[in-house]
Amino acid sequence: MEFSPIPFYIVSALVIICAIAMIYFKELIYSALSMVACFMAIAGIYILLNAELVAGAQVLIYVAAISILVIFAIMLTRHRKGDFWLFFHRQSVVTLPFVVVAGIVLTVVLATAAYDSSEEALNPPDEEMARLLFQDYSFPFEVLSLVLLVAIMGAILLAMRERRR
Amino acid sequence: MTPLQHYLALATILFFIGAWGMMARRNIIMVIMCIELMLNAVNISLVAFSNYMPSPVPGRGEVFVFFVFGLSAAEAAVGLGIAIALYRLRERLSVDELDGMKG
Incomplete structure (x- = not known):
């Protein structure tokens, strides 16, 4: 059976955009909501990987339980408004090149390695x-x-x- | 079928987005959310390997993902409990200002 790779690219673009949005939103509640969207898209990735039970558990545990926990923790505390440095650490600029380099190296290593993977889905x-x-x-x-x-x-x-x- | 490498690349990128967010953001709740993101990235790679690599017991990787789910739920509960207790005690949640242990 031939599968199209297009759904994978759409869902993974959604995952990465939502994850970056989660880090960059200043308002914590917006971050929490884009975290919910990111977890939902990850459930889509599990469905593409033939793991329907894991996708259901992902929706139940992450999208429902953990997000509610996080949103309640945000609502029970007070947060300040202000400029960029009130939300980001001073060392965020210093750590960014290290994280980017490590991420690129690991991605290239993992994506170019040869795996003797099977052609049909095994889940x-x-x-x-x-x-x-x-x-x-x-x-x-x-x-x-x-x-x-x-x-x-x-x-x-x-x-x-x-x-x- | 999408090759295994694409899923691994997605998981790695997601892991490092979470790692940078954990180091860059100040709020403790944000740090916990980024840890959840990193755990999700690891789960994606576990399910992908379980789907693509032949094994004597198919689906073992998926079973492992369920245990990661449980432990991350426990971690979120305890971490957010600590965050709320800290807020009650100090009225602030910035990791810069919580330096009572001088670490």
Whole structure:
């Protein structure tokens, strides 16, 4: 079956534009909204990679849960308005060439390396994924739920206002 | 079919956008958002390798992505909890001004 590469380029351009917009917006709430758009586009990338279950989990966890958490954290705190240097560090200009050089080098190395990749898509269908997740890897999955429970309890404890002393 | 290298290039570019944002922005909430972006970039490369490289158990990379999801959710919860607690304590969230430990 022949796939067109055009959807990949559209979705990945959306991902990169939204990620750059997220960093450059001065208003934190605009950054959060473009982060939501970026995560949604990444879910599109997962669908292009035949990972529908991961795409659904991405929408549920990142687009819904983590964005709501971030937006609530932004709404519960107050942010200043001002010029560029109130939002960016002084070292942002210094680190930019290093990041660009490292990014270009790693991209070239990864994109020109030869992989003995297969021609057809290898990601299994959702039934097989569910079998892997809930049978073969069920113990790590349960441990992960315990980790999440402890983390949520810790977050509540950290953010809780102490009323009585 | 789009070659594997294109997905890896996308993941690398996204990772370094997140890394630069993490170093450049001042607000702690923004730093946490950039860390989430970097975790997403790693997830893209995991799913891409799982889709393209032959393995005895197909889909192992995808299972790993679910664990990264869980851990990043835990990290976001604790990090934003710390950010809100710091805001209550100090009334500011700029990483320049939170230098009480003189690191």
